[in-house]
Amino acid sequence: MAATRDDVARLAGVSSSTVSYAISGRRTISTETRLRVERAMAELNYTPNAFARGLAGSRGGILALHYPYGRRGVTSSEFEYVAAATDRARARGYHLLLWSNPIDDVEGLGSLVSEGLVDGVILMELTAHDARVPVLTAARIPFTNIGRPDDARSLWFIDADYEAMGRLAIDHLADLGHERVFFLSQTIGAAERGSGPLVRATRSLAAPAADRGVQIETHRADISVSGGRAAFDAFDARPSRPTAVLAFNETALAGFVQAAALAGRSIPHDVTVVALSIGDLAADMTSPPLTTVSPPGVEIAAAAVDHLADRLEGRREEAPHLLVAPALVVRGSSARVGHR
Amino acid sequence: MAATRDDVARLAGVSSSTVSYAISGRRTISTETRLRVERAMAELNYTPNAFARGLAGSRGGILALHYPYGRRGVTSSEFEYVAAATDRARARGYHLLLWSNPIDDVEGLGSLVSEGLVDGVILMELTAHDARVPVLTAARIPFTNIGRPDDARSLWFIDADYEAMGRLAIDHLADLGHERVFFLSQTIGAAERGSGPLVRATRSLAAPAADRGVQIETHRADISVSGGRAAFDAFDARPSRPTAVLAFNETALAGFVQAAALAGRSIPHDVTVVALSIGDLAADMTSPPLTTVSPPGVEIAAAAVDHLADRLEGRREEAPHLLVAPALVVRGSSARVGHR
DNA sequence: CTGAAAGCGCTTACAG
């Protein structure tokens, strides 16, 4: 059915290795020969067989994007991540495979790698001591990370700039006159213990808060809508309430906002809400829409693919540590203290 | 580095073809031989090479999930789709590749297929006259569809049961006493013209509405938050307003809900809202959370993988047309007419 | 600038 390289060679009147070199460009070829080969390929509608290429060559042109499954909080922006990575991979001439394991099943990852199917891996949602890192290192397969483990010195990674995120959020709140902030944080499960993002987001608030004289009161909510409702109850029960909420828990925030509305507390008149790491779509779903400080997920995913492709193609040597700046988008949920 | 089939054969003291047959089970093997082979494989930590398998055999164990990109409305539940498909594929012993093209770039799809990498394809988000269908048919590659084109007689597909969806929604509204319903529909772009879901969702309302004496007033909103705000203005400006909104436009609904809140219209006291085809996560983001009638996206994705795998493995003959029943989840946005 | 040939690691008839 499908044409092979030999068919093309025959039609073009050259050897099959010449066809290969014409395609890969790995050795000089006369313009005339190249044209004959190209015409033959077009006529036969020829596409090289991916398996044969992968088996014979050192590279197969397939990347894997790995996310840990069974996580509780699936944020709504994740599909954009995946789509952006897919599109960028294709633009660079790669296929993108989706891989997923429970975060503690690293053997599964190991055997996937040893099938030899993929040239490199992109790891999503790194935890502080991510068990996937040593597995991929031992397998000697190139990989890059979205997020970062605690010890990332020799690793390639792209991460949100949490320090900038914390400062942006605190500055926005301080500029609006807020002096006490209720930090709607997350409970940490066994798997996420010491999860990088939460730890770094939390830490990033301390210095700017001190600088701006803002007092932070942390509440760890369950990653669930009901966890958010309970958080509101805790918030609302305080004799003297903070004037602003800073959330790093998308799912709980939904419950918090609902409970606030039910209790007759108006956002932003009675309480200002700023959300960390929430996509535009989700931010626009609530009324009022949420003021957010978020890293640009789509850019991060595309940049991760570029990192890995550059590395595989030998265009980069040293391991880059790329921090992506977040953006503050002021929507309707934040206002000046005492605003009416 | 990695062990090959020959290494295993040598260690087990058998021929390499025996190792292959021990793995595939395609011919009878004495228990003792099988055990020796298994021990050798375990000791060498052997994993078959995926490229060699794909090249030599007829099946490579890779499926592709294809979504059209550049669509405007990315719903928040799509990642769950993809994750569910990935997990099910892995459970059945397949890798899942993500493919994406602009909906009108069918040549791109054609050349992806002709690389021979994948055993079969799952098409997402079918339109009424989807150009991908003839391409895959001509390529003689097995595929199954999530959604369906107009002419789906000979195709394998899984779709939401729109008739059931419409009836469930209208019955719920009628049971609550609503007699006039504002249908928050979508504008249709060139690409989605005659898009299956919108047409079928719209049609599905007519019969039950007639049965229950419900009057439907359709408004086509842009798929955007501002489109939803404009829709609310149109809704609110009517001298005599419908008492309920039925939405098939997730993004616009967000704007509608915001505008309603701004205008001081309370949901569900002043207006009942029921949303079609919205995921649980998004439904819980608003306050109040939304009553929804939605198909179970995760089940559909997993079922599509099963269909395709069954077909590839010769377990099914005739093309199944599977309609998945939607579920009504009553949350806080719907109430009896005149409810206080 | 181009060709003939070995080899990648499997699967699967063909023999026995």
Added chain:
DNA sequence: CTGAAAGCGCTTACAG
């Protein structure tokens, strides 16, 4: 029940 061997369609040294 098992083995020896051809072949899948490429890439890439090796020659010229």
